[in-house]
């Protein structure tokens with residue numbers, strides 16, 4: 247899986263985040279529960295210094311519950327502050343709010359409200375989480391006319407304030423596995439990778455790890471064939487045929503990619519703690 251790579255963009259994003267970091271005491275690092283390792287940014291630790299950090303694995307309602315339970319065991323043993331959330335179903339939001347208020351705001355080093363910010367890769371749910379947190383706190387930050395958004399503080403309580411604009415990290419692709427995982431969960435713009443290649447890898451992955459989901463989603467009886475043949479079967483089942491009987495490959499790969507990324511195929515995890 248090839249992803250076109252722009253080191254300049256990443257350096258710029260990191261520089262912006264470094265600036266924002268100066269104004270906060272706590273970082274809420276948002277990752278994707280389906281790709282626990284790949285959706286973290288290894289460079290973050292080097293710029294955090296000794297700021298407190300809580301890792302939030304969002305979109306957990308799209309992840310495989312058995313694997314999520316394994317990750318919870320893993321992180322409980324590591325001692326890191328973490329929580330699995332879902333900004334759509336609101337799972338874990340109360341827990342996140344409580345950790346922030348009790349474990350983070352309780353730090354009396356500062357003679358003022360503790361300031362927190364959300365950061366993470368594109369599309370992991372940072373904006374939705376900020377909305378969830380501001381609603382949990384009862385803060386009125388909705389779409390009121392006249393309220394300018396951007397670099398304002400949301401009072402989660404009298405001791406803890408949250409920056410209303412998230413910091414955006416760029417994916418750091420260190421391996422083929424990272425590239426595929428980040429593409430598959432939607433953290434990479436779809437203009438910088440090949441949809442067909444991504445789709446073939448998605449089919450391969452499903453065939454190996456979640457064959458029952460591949461079969462049931464696309465009503466396939468036999469998946470004991472090549473990835474290309476499976477792709478053609480899916481196109482036929484869905485009626486993605488252009489004039490002359492050829493399959494409409496673009497339409498088919500777009501749909502499979504979107505369905506995977508949005509969790510329509512089923513609850514799926516790309517990485518489990520066994521293989522670390």
Ligand SMILES: Nc1nc2c(ncn2[C@@H]2O[C@H](COP(=O)(O)OP(=O)(O)O)[C@@H](O)[C@H]2O)c(=O)[nH]1
Pocket residue numbers: 304305306307308331332333334335367368369370371372373374375412509
């Ligand atoms: N199923 C699910 N979808 C989510 C969740 N959080 C965000 N999304 C979806 O993911 C997309 C990106 O969310 P957004 O908050 O804009 O991400 P951001 O780019 O990190 O700010 C949107 O389509 C959301 O509806 C979640 O916890 N579960």
Ligand SMILES: [Mg+2]
Pocket residue numbers: 372373374412
């Ligand atoms: Mg956003």
